[in-house]
Amino acid sequence: MRFQTRIFASIAASLCFGAYVSAAVITTNPGGKKDSGEALRQDAVSTVLLSGNIEIGDAEKFVAAVFSKGIYKVPVEIFLNSTGGNIEEARKIALIVHAARMQVSVENTYALQEQATSFEPFVCASSCFLIYAAGENRTAFSGYGKVGIHRPYFRNGLESTSKEASLLSGAHDEISALLRQYGTPTRLVEKMISVPSNQIYWLTDSDLAEIGFLSPAIEEIAIRECGFGRDLFDKQFQSSVARSQLKDSMTCLNERLHNERSNVMMQLQKGWRPYRR
Numbered sequence: 001m002r003f004q005t006r007i008f009a010s011i012a013a014s015l016c017f018g019a020y021v022s023a024a025v026i027t028t029n030p031g032g033k034k035d036s037g038e039a040l041r042q043d044a045v046s047t048v049l050l051s052g053n054i055e056i057g058d059a060e061k062f063v064a065a066v067f068s069k070g071i072y073k074v075p076v077e078i079f080l081n082s083t084g085g086n087i088e089e090a091r092k093i094a095l096i097v098h099a100a101r102m103q104v105s106v107e108n109t110y111a112l113q114e115q116a117t118s119f120e121p122f123v124c125a126s127s128c129f130l131i132y133a134a135g136e137n138r139t140a141f142s143g144y145g146k147v148g149i150h151r152p153y154f155r156n157g158l159e160s161t162s163k164e165a166s167l168l169s170g171a172h173d174e175i176s177a178l179l180r181q182y183g184t185p186t187r188l189v190e191k192m193i194s195v196p197s198n199q200i201y202w203l204t205d206s207d208l209a210e211i212g213f214l215s216p217a218i219e220e221i222a223i224r225e226c227g228f229g230r231d232l233f234d235k236q237f238q239s240s241v242a243r244s245q246l247k248d249s250m251t252c253l254n255e256r257l258h259n260e261r262s263n264v265m266m267q268l269q270k271g272w273r274p275y276r277r
Contacts, residue, residue: 024052024082026065046076050093054085054127059092059273067269074261075254077103078135084126087152087171091127091178094134095274098182100264101218101257104135106145121145125200127152129192130175133182133211136218136257137250142205149188153197183216218253226252 027049048065050058066076078097084090097104106124124132124140125148132138132147140147152171154164176189188207195201203211213233214222222228228249235242 024050024054024058024061024085026050026058026061046073047079048076049079049081050131051081051122054082054090054093056086056089058086058089059096059275062093063096063268063273066265072265072269074100074258074265075103075137076100076265077105077137078131079122080104080106080124080128080132081122082125082128083123084128087127087130087175089127090130091175092273092275094130094178094182096268097131098134098136099274100268101136101261103137104132104139106132106140106147108144123148126150130178133179133184136215138208138211138213138215140203140208142203142208147203147208148200149192149203150195150197150200151193183212185210218257221256222249222253225256226250228253 046066048062050062066072096102106122108119108121122145124145129147129149132140152168152175154168172193176193179189179192180186188203188211191201209230212219213230214228219228226249227245232242232246232249236246237243
């Protein structure tokens with residue numbers, strides 16, 4: 001989905017999700033991230049933490065963080081801890097994440113730090129949800145991290161209420177189309193638009209399961225070629241057999257996607273961006 005309509009381009013700078021708190025902090029391999037031993041990320045070797053408010057310019061900061069050490073490995077895993085911010089910048093990051101088939105997680109301090117002394121759930125809300133939805137592998141559990149949605153809004157109102165209503169309706173349509181492209185169920189897209197900007201709907205485990213651990217197209221590849229099944233994902237914490245099978249299927253999938261991911265990463269490193277078409 002290409003956001004090149006005059007409607008969206010004209011309002012992107014003032015359209016946002018979430019409250020403005022502090023600028024985003026984007027770091028590579030944050031906190032000496034430990035190997036959790038979970039089957040989901042056995043092959044994830046490059047990690048980036050995006051935390052704080054999403055502001056204009058963060059997409060380029062995000063790319064810079066991925067390549068900050070001069071060497072990258074795929075797949076890249078993004079840990080999200082943001083209450084939202086500028087929607088256009090979040091859209092750009094989402095397009096990068098989707099193009100490079102990156103993994104996204106909404107976890108907690110224990111997932112990142114070897115010496116974490118307290119359990120602090122991460123939050124991915126408002127425009128951050130675009131980035132979460134864009135991931136090819138998506139990990140979140142309501143007891144460990146929180147994912148929330150509400151409709152986008154103008155930070156400052158327009159003089160004409162009819163014009164504001166028209167522009168906001170067009171923006172809602174664009175955002176909804178992008179989320180559907182990423183496989184977000186229509187029910188949750190409609191739920192997002194129905195929740196006012198001063199409220200938030202926190203996704204349940206049932207909602208997160210409906211969105212899926214894998215994006216629809218990638219899930220079908222995993223089923224067809226790698227023996228993946230959602231039952232393995234559900235059973236991994238109770239069964240060592242299921243955990244081993246899930247690990248094998250994810251290793252297979254990562255091998256299947258390796259060349260495609262690497263090619264996109266090389267293009268990004270050379271300056272290509274999916275939102276500059």
